[in-house]
Amino acid sequence: MSTQWHTMKTEEVIQNLETDPEQGLSPETAGQRLQDYGPNRLPEGKKRGPLLRFLLQFHNVLIYLLLAAAVIAGAMGEWIETAVILAVVMVNVLVSFIQEGKAEKALEGIKNMLSLEARAIRGGKRQTLDAEELVPGDVVQLQSGDKIPADIRLLRVKNLRVEESALTGESTEVEKQTEPVDAQSVLGDRTNMGYSGTTVSYGEATGVIIATGEHAEIGRINQMIAEVEEKTTPLLRKIDRFGTLLSGAILVLAAGFFAFGYFARDYELEELFLAAISIVVAMIPEGLPAILTITLALGVQRMARRHAIIRRLPSVETLGAVSVICSDKTGTLTRNEMTVKEILTAEQDYAVGGSGYAPEGTITTAENDREISPTDNQALQQLLQCARACNNADIQQSQDGTWQLEGSPTEGALVALAGKADMHDFRPERINTIPFESEHKYMATLNQLDDSRVIFLKGAPEKILELCSQELAADGPRKLQRDRWLSRMEETAGRGHRVIACAIKSADSLEGIEHDSLGADFTLLGLTGIIDPPRDEVIDAIAEAKEAGIRVIMITGDHAITAHAIASQLGIDTEAEPVSGAELSQMSDDDLLEVVRSHSVFVRTNPEHKLQLVQALQKNGLLAGMTGDGVNDAPALKRADIGIAMGIKGTEVTKEAAEMVLTDDNFASIIHAVEEGRTIYDNIKKTITFLLPANGAEAMVIIAGMLLGMTLPISPVQILWVNMVSAVTLALALTVEPMEQAVMQRPPRGANEAILGPEFLWRIIFVSLLSGGLTLGAFSLVYRFGWAGGQLETARTIAVNTLVIAHTFYLLSVRRLHGSSLTRTILNNPISFMLMGALVLLQLGFTYLPFMQPLFGTAPIPAAAWGLIAAAGFGVFVIVETEKFLTRQLRR
Known part of the structure; x- marks a missing residue:
């Protein structure tokens, strides 16, 4: 020890x-x-060299999926697509490499x-x-x-x-x-x-x-x-698990089909190998990693416009998953600008409007909210004079219109108070001063007021009361009611206010002042209650967080009374009394796990306490966000699921340890970022739910065709085409999908919740069978029954177009995960219709351009075929919307 x-x-x-x-x-x-x-x-500390850091950027499941897609595309001779995929890989790696190393930078800071x-x-x-x-x-x-x-x-x-x-x-x-x-x-x-x-x-x-x-x-x-160990974001954990399961399923299915064809159907090895490769190509969503990266990158840009800078790309959706946000008080939940909120004189209590150091706001009577002039009350007027004259601070308006403090925050609050009463320029000649000292807990000035001299005195109320024998009432000085003032002091302090007392004394015969000669015959003018007020917008933000199922915890170095008062004003749960850092130090691990579930205000904390609280929340299965600005916050920020640093008043150490930096130091911006994070996650789910049915349909067509003894309805190179054009057009539309209604009324996702639950897995299987069945039916209609000429190239061309158009109509349905797409909101993403039009043009080129036909084995198709294809696509939309409606009814 x-x-x-x-x-x-x-x-x-x-x-x-x-x-x-x-x-x-x-x-x-x-x-x-x-x-x-x-x-x-x-x-x-030990540092990794640039080469090792660069190579480690490839250790990412998104990169593995991209490299696998590139290898398969290369094996199929698609060198252009291979080059595009590898370019995406290098962009991802370089961005990560540049942003990597935040821990080392934090230590340097x-x-x-x-x-x-x-x-x-x-x-x-x-x-x-x-x-x-x-x-x-x-x-x-x-x-x-x-x-x-x-x-x-x-x-x-x-x-x-x-x-x-x-x-x-x-x-x-x-x-x-x-x-x-x-x-x-x-x-x-x-x-x-x-x-x-x-x-x-x-x-x-x-x-x-x-x-x-x-x-x-x-x-x-x-x-x-x-x-503190580096942690993986919830999204990467889920994508990693999803990628592992998908890869395993693909390999098992391909191997099983290969074995079935070899032993039960007596296919040639070359034909079986081509079919197995086709299944693998069909089931790997080559465009998914690139689309995920684009979705996250666009989310970063949207968050930046809402004052949240994301330092690590995968962290962009993490805020959408958090179930608890631990926040520092000063500067994040509050303005970090001391403000006088109340004045108490012998006969009247006053409320003071405005906040911060701006001399803007009114002084009103507390009982009936009536605005008054300082000249209406002698005690109030002289208290304001004392607050301004017995003061070494000043406030000045900067070029950008904000008011900047020079001096002590408490004295700055009193200067701003005087400014609200048009007394900012009240600066009588100062003859002598007793500066504030912690031993005496007061400041005194001897000032010349016109033809008289007075001593203004301000400081800790218990000390000022010792030096007072009178109090100023409307009809002049009267005997000091000490017990009443002590009671009023306790009430004001109980509201979390720092109490400053002001007093005055005539001193016409004095040339100077000293501690020993002050005497105890001052007249008490009154008390001021000062507090660092909550940000107005934070109150609404915390209410919105509660509605979204997110709990807000205040962790502060401040005292319990002040923290409790601020938490109550903000709407943070204060049913349980604040827990101090000293109490946390005495708790067992089990007690700590229980305390973080039941308490929302923690005070007088050390750096290790913040880290322990974050770890306890995570052990309770919660995804925790943590805000901070001082170096004391850095360990907890690094350990939290997402660390949030203050961009204005935060230290460089804190910024380097965090995943997100607020450019306005405002808690409300965190809630805006939560909205964006949830929208990003929704769009990722939409993308997966959109892409996988196309892959499932392709695999189903190939497997069904082989089992039925048919020629492959779609060739491997055509599969690559479908996957590529779907990714660069239709799936791209989902990356800019606007926020759904009621996104902030849903509870947070569970920490271990799969990226695709049973409902969405069912929909992927359902749509795969639906669009795959329509594609296989279109191929059979032409190739087996001789419609439209009966040629293989024609049949495959119609089959590919059927699959693509069916998926185009499916896009309209998947744009709404939690509700019907048959609403006006279907029109709120015009980019999707532009990209759908682009896809139609690509398919027309795929079908009719002479140089495309030998590349992809296509052939022109008659106009009547397009009517059949459009009907199939519209049928997919109607059937899927019907399924969504029935599912909603069953859920209710």
Whole structure:
């Protein structure tokens, strides 16, 4: 077990590290420890060379299917089709190769977060050292703007505030001190520690290094990222399983047919081999991998237009399958902009409109929502003056119209509040200041107001109340009702608000102010309730997620009261109380599995807690998405079924560990991406349900023809033609099929649900038999019964056209998986009709062009044959729609 430095007194820390807070380590001791502990840098991970990374891109079931199709096409002498398929393979491989290696890049991103130099005391001398030379026991000095070079235990601090979002995910600065804290404290509560990679935002400090390199907290996260296993997307798992089953079925069927023909029908070996090859060619959907790739690529483009950038192509549909989304609070569910939402004076409560740092919004009475002017109430007016004058922050409007903060978020919220009351320019002359210090928890300014001087005071309400003897009412100051204010403070804090109190005192005779001379005769002006408000659009997005059967879990470094309040406003389930990181650390694996099923708010979490929660959800059989922006989120993002990084405020480490990056840092964009993901999966199912009946019909025609002792009704080269033109025309129409109605009212797919369930397998078999039977009947009508001349070439040409046109009409039906195609929505994809027209032109060329006839063994057919072919196609549409209707009735 590692030493818990945060639980020790500073004297114990110094003693255990055998160092001196004034002299530091001697150069000799530091040199020896550098040999013992190694340089203060993260270890280099094993890297795969470019050649190996390139070759590994071929290890993909989609690529295997393409290569198999290319080999078979080459064996049949179709070199053009072979070249096209191989070109598709190379495009897939190159795209994957360029996007590959995100784990290695994530580790590199973490290394860039480390400090390069540090000020340390060695042998009693203050000197600047290369950060890699630092060792445990080194005494370092920090000041505002410094990046902390290693994990340190603080020895002395002066108004120290550290920005730790890289580790905790929360952007609020942490006030630091030197006293021991509880052993169970999570990282965000270890206020006597400084961690490598975090930044000093204010103040100064001296600390002693307790861990460097891989032993520091950021090194642990680095190791967690490296150890998280790469996962396969649900789509690739299903395609892999589907491809394996399909390949096995094809081989078994071809071998069985070969054996049957050899032993039971006494066919020649050459003829049997040709028939077996024909079955294999017929049953492999050569166009499927390419169509899948196109469907995913188009989905990537649509998602990009909705603020979601997909980094790995197969991940594009994963969001459509997730059943739970774990989200960080700050900046994703909320604006990450502190906002005053309520004001409490002695006699009136006010609600404040607007959000963020924009000085836009109204101040209304809480009881009747009546807009008021600050001049209507003396206490309100002076509170707003105090909020603006006793303040070191400012807000400025940038060129793009957004308001940018300069200074503390809490003070920025008060400046924005003053702006809403047209007091942004209230800046009376400041004569003297007592800056905010964590020890005193308040800020005071001595200001010149016209002919008088006043002291404005703001800070923690419990401290301000100690300095107040009066409260300001409508008719002037009166005795402070302390108990009532304490009760109102608790109520406001219970709503998740950070409470800031404001007070005032006349000071005409003073030239300066100090802590000791402030006195306790201030007049309390009131309280302000400040919170990082939820994004308005997120509330609707979470409601839509619930309707889609997706559970939203909040995992945050914030405190329980604030997290619970925000979760309630957002519509996240809050029946169960928030669970803290400290509680998670004490749970068994079984308890953790139960907790993630019943709780939706987790607070004060460490990086390993987020990873554990994702793993527990997955062990429960759920597909989990995870959002994040800090390096602390990277391990969980990498482990989740789909990691979602924030594009604006997210670190590079987080983006490299994620599959998806939000360009607007908005949870609502995730729900939009879920819609796209579900649509993409629907279109993939439609594509498979469309292509496989053509393959099944071709195989059925060949097998039935051989069993009946007929010549092959369709030749292998004609089979390749059918598969090729179906893929590049009709199947392509399904890649741009719009979203079906009620797609977000369906529950998420099961993690192990087959890509084609029994209903769709039945439809594939049904349509294969239907279109195959019509094709075989058309061939027999010509070749066996002599219609239209009775020639083999004519019979095969009519058979091929019957199969293609039947499949063309089937496209109209398969465009709606879950409902009837006999609605106006059949017209909402004009591209499908354009591609159907293109297919008809291709078939006319296949039939009548002189140079095509010797290539494919075709012959011109009479006009009457087209009437028969069209009737067969229309019959397929009517019969399939009837089957879909009866199936829906039976399901109900």
